[in-house]
Amino acid sequence: MILSELHKLHMIVEKDTNAIKYIRKAISIIRGEMVFEDEPIYAEEFEQAIRLAMPNIEELEPLFFNGPDSVIQPFYTDTLNLFILTEKNFRALGIPEDSLRLYIRWWQKDRDSLNAFSNIAIAFERLGKIDSAKYFINLADSVYIIEKKYYERGLFYLALYKTIRNPETMIRAVSSFKNIQGDKEVDWCIKNFIADLPEHYTEIEDFSKAKQVFEFFGSFYKENPIELEYENLRRLIPMFNFTGLNALGMGDIELSIKAFELYRIFSRRLGADLDFTTACNNLGLACRVQGDFDRAITLLREGLKFTEEIAPNDFVGSGFLKGNIAWTYFNMQILDSAEVYFRRAKAPLESLWQNEQRIQLHGQEVLAFGYAGLGFVNMARKKWDKALNNFFECIKYADYAGNTFNRSAFGLVYELIGEVYLELNEYDSALIYLTQSMEYLGQKKEGLLSLEQVFFPSVxxxxxxxxxxxxELKGKNDEAIKYYDLSIEILEKFRSTVKGEEKRINFLMDKMKLYEKMITLLLKMGKYARAFHYVERAKARVLLELLETKMIELPAPEDKNILFERKKIEDRIKNLKEELQKSEGDNEEKNKDLIKNLRSALNSYDSLLSRVEREKPELASLINVNPVSLSGVQQELNKDLTVLEYYFTDTSLFCFVITKNALKTTETKIDMNTLSNLINYLRSAIMNVDEDIYAEPSMELYKILIAPVAKDLKTEDLIIIPHGLLHYVPFSALMDSNGSFMIDKYNIGYLPSASILRYCLEKKDKPKKSIVAFGNPEFEDPKLSLPSAEEEVKEIGKYYNNPLIFLKKEATEDKCHVFAPGYTIIHFACHGEFNRTDPLSSALLLSRGMDIVDDGRLEASEIYGIDLENTRLVVLSACESGLSRITKGDEITGLIRGFIYAGAPTIIASLWKVSDVSTGKLMSSFYNKLNNGLYPAKALGDAERELKKSGDFSHPFFWAPFGLYGYGQ
Structure with a gap:
């Protein structure tokens, strides 16, 4: 009947220019056809949708007549006839474009236009006309949301999902149903979504889809732990494992851990014993790669115990677990235990082959695993021939790699063979295996890559x-620099996927060699300024990214917005790069669009960071690793200031001596264990107040750290930028061969890195106001009382007009948050607590307040949230307030960094537990000199020299612990 009416209409239209009314009549015949259950089609407005779709009408025809059967096929057939007919009629009627646009705007507001948009969108999706489909999807979506038709929106996206199987459409369907508390619909969607998952994932190309599905389900299940049936669970767990393995191989460690955690939970719930042991193994592996060794060992041993109980003859399952335990011990530098477990991993399978000439499924991978591990152990012991034999045994099984992670592991073994040949000075052989490593991983381009071409960053x-x-060994230093630079770029991109300060620090522990090679070569070439840049780059990693990876309170809402915006752009860049990798060579037009969008996202990122650098330099130093240049440092220095920046490798200690107009560098050959022992010796000697046994280690350290550059120290003021263990050195207590201490000649300040000097300097001219001081907080244990600290604060207050002083129970954390931002100087005379395992939990201990939130612990993480823009100086007259956790790659995190970020350019803090009596005298002298016009570094230096000359407190224990951090001039 419909086709008959349309045919009559077509005959009339050719003779009747007023035929639009007949078109309306014909369309009304279609009214009532069904697309969704209980959802009528209001097709009256299709005439304008047709007009919008005119350029694509001919492309729609094959879809309607030849597409697969579906419940909406009859409607599509009639709609196509209507499209074709009305296209001719609109052309015949010559409707003006202006009138048409006005009509479209009215039509978009019409409540009954949704079905038109929805069905055209679905039609174009089925045809594969993505741009046209997106246009109508967006039109429909905006109207659904405006009209709050969430149920209908859910049905629409459900139909889209059934058409294109795109997880994003199911996500929107679920979110729509959740808006109306449609629990049954949500449950149905999720279970059908799971039912559509493949039973097995075998191709690496499937990773993108598996990742989408995982991220959707993972985020949904976290909020809505629905009950799932056996069949649902059976389909989920392979996807979790596949996603985790491939994410790990591609360097997305955080995603892999999330996937393996769900794999472990659901395999246990399913009662899938084999999957559970595999999950323990893979999650332990991911934790090991991330640097969480304790958790890795716990998980792996749990899996091994379970495997040996339920399947004592499963040599593959137990082999993988033993192998990963071995790798964890290797990463912890416990080589003997690592070797034992590597041999245990492969021994049962070798015995099975020797005795029965058979091997269990995936046994080849376990054997490869064991041989590779033994190769690593022998490399660490510098037994090159044994290492080569182990690696060659390993790559015999390279064809058995079943997933991205295993491929990356074999790729690394080829690379290691290259490294061994390099140690044996067989350069050509080394290059052959380095090339094979890349070829094995599917990297077709030889030589230097661009960052965008890197697929397996860990290798x-x-x-x-x-x-x-x-x-470098061939004397081609310029080429060497290009490769070193690329390796560092890859490392920094790879590292960005690791979340959490502790995890990022551990991640870097075995990778600082990449920086060391570059720095050492540049120094050898005399490129001192560029070497200085990489020293700063190597030091600045976790320190400058602290905000992103910790729950830190920011002083201003706009700072939070900046971080959210940055994360959003970074995620977009990451997704675009992944799409580009997947589609390379498949669709030239699509690639052009992806590249265009990627450039746009990169430009947005650069613009954001430029804006932050201009408007919020402290935040910029934390979110954008943009190390200062040598010229940048020199530009900020005055002629009376010298900077000493240290950097050490396993065998050498480098020192950069920087003045306003000059740079000099020195290299001292030193074993790091010797240096570490000397530092510990000096600190323990200083702690022994009853004996003067500090002279020997003090002089030895002076010879190593100061003597090589002493002739270049021509200014009274020094800024020392330590590296690693040197942060624990009280430089003021180092003694030259004549028995003179450093403090006798110099006013010493410290910086965690040169990159933060600039914004410390920007705050140096803050107008002098007054002081707020907190002294002798009250605790339940009377033994913690500090009466001398109370006297210290009262004495300091005498030097200032209108000081604000809080003592005993009034010295609360809450008052610090309220009053500290308004004062130029903030003084704490209290206990301090340094947390070595979690430096951001280090705290100043104040009195408890009335509020339950005011627990009296002013932690480093909370200090980031105090606005100290008006503050010039913070004095931490507290035990160990200057201590920070130091690592090879990341320097200093703790109370000091918190105060610098909060806005204080100068902090005075202590390196060890101090005497409150001597501290009171030191502080009184310091404030007296400060109030008489001396700058902080000079005032502190004079106060220390004065205390040193007193009979009772001449020992370094009393005057050497306090250091000035930031800018003291």
Missing amino acids: TMWVMSTRGRIF
């Missing part, structure tokens, strides 16, 4: 670095 960064080393 490629080492390949590029080793290639650089070969060029």
Whole structure:
């Protein structure tokens, strides 16, 4: 009947220019056809949708007549006839474009236009006309939301999902149903979504889809732990495992851990014993790669115990677990235990082959695993021939790699063979295996890559670095620098996927060699300024990214917005790069669009960081690793100031001596264990107040750290930028061969890195106001009382007009948050607590307040949230307030960094537990001199020299612990 009416209409239209009324009549015949259950089609407005779709009408025809059967196929057939007919009629009627646009705007507001948009969108999606489909999807979506038709919106996206199987459409359907508390619909959607999952994932190309599904389900299940049936669970767990393995291989460690955690939970719930042991193994593996060794060992041993109980003859399952335990011990530098477990991992399978000439499924991978591990152990012991034999045994099984992570592991073994040949000075052989490493991983381009071409970062960064080393040994230093630089770029991108300060620090522990190679070569070439840049780059990692990876309170809402915006752009860049990798070579037009969008996102990112650098330099130093240049440092220095920046490798200690107009560098050959022992010796000697046994280690450290540059120290004021363990050195207590201490000649300040000097200097001219001081907080234990601290605060208050002083129970954390932002100087005379495992939990201990939130612990993480823009100086007259956790790659995190970020350019703090009596005298002298016009570094230096000359407190224990951090001039 419909086709008959349309045919009559077509005959009339050719003779009747007023035929639009007949078109309306014909459309009304279609009214009532069904697309969704209980959802009528209001097709009257299709005439304008047709007009919008005119350029694509001919493309729609094959879809309607030849597409797969569906419940809406009859409607599509009639709609196509209507499209074709009305296209001709609109052309015949010559409707003006202006009138048409006005009509479209009215039509978009019409409540009954949704079905038109929805069905056209679905039609274009089925045809594969993505741009046209997106246009109508967006139109429909905006109207659904405006009209709050969430149920209908859910049905629409459900139909889209059934058409294109895109997880994003199911996400929108679920979110729509959740808006109306449609629990049954949500449950149905999720279970059908799971039912559509493949039973097995075998192709690496499936990773993108698996990742989408996982992220959707993972985020949904976290909020809505619905009950799932056996069949649902059976389909989920392979997806979790597949996602985790491939994410790990591609360097997305955080995603892999999330996937393996769900794999472990659901396999246990399913009662899938084999999957549970695999989950323990893989989650332990991911934790090991992340640097969480304790958790890795716990998980792996749990899996091993379970495997040996339920399947004592499963040599593959137990082999993987033993192998990963071995790798964890290797990462912890416990080589003997690592070797034992590597041998245990492969021994049962070797015995099975020797005795029965058979091997269990995936046994080849376990054997490869064991041989690779033994190769690593022998490399660490510098037994090169044994390492080569182990690695060659390993790569016999390279064809058995079943997933992205295993491929990356075999790729790394090829790279390691190259490294061994490099150690044996066989450069050509080394290059052959480095090339094979890349070829095995599917990297077709030889030589230097662009960052966008890197697919396996965990392997490629080492390949590029080793290639650089070969060029360096051949005397081609310029080429070597290119490869070293790329290896560092890859490392920094790879590292950005690791979340959490502790995890990022551990991640870097075995990778600082990449920086060391570059720095050492640049110094050898005399490129001192560029070497200085990489020293700053190596030091600044976790320190400058602290905000992103911790729950830190920010002083201003706009700072939070900046971080959210940054994360959003970074995620977009990451997704676009992944899409580009997947589609490379498949669709030239699509690639052009992806590249265009990627450039746009990168430009947005650069614009954001530029804006932050201009408007919020402290935040910029934390979110954008943009190390200062040598010229940038020199520009900020005055002629009366010298900077000493240290950097050490396993065998050498470098010192950069920087003045306003000059740079000099020195290299001292030193074993790091010797240096560490000397530092510990000095600190323990200073702690022994009853004996003067500090002279020997003090003089030895002076010879190493100061003597090589002493002739270049021509200013009274020094800023020392330590590295690693040197942060624990009280430089003022170092003694030259004549028995003179450093404090006798110099006013010493410290900085965690040169990169923060600039914004410390920007605050140096803050107008002098007054002081707020907190002294002798009240505790339940009377033994914690500090009466001398109370006297110290009262004495200090005498030097200022209108000081604000809080003593005993009034010295609360809450008052610090309220009053500290308004004062130029903030003084704490209290106990301090340094947390070595979690430096951001280090705290100043104040009195408890009335509020339950005011627990009296002013932690480092909370200090980031105090606005100290008006503050010039913070004095922490507290035990160990200057201590920070130091690592090889990340320097200093603790109370000091918190105060610098909060806005204080100068902080005075202590390196060890101090005497409150001597501290009171030191502080009184310091404030007296400060009030008489001396700058902080000079005032502190004079106060320490004065205390040193007094009979009772001449020992370094009393005057050496306090250091000035930031800018003291």
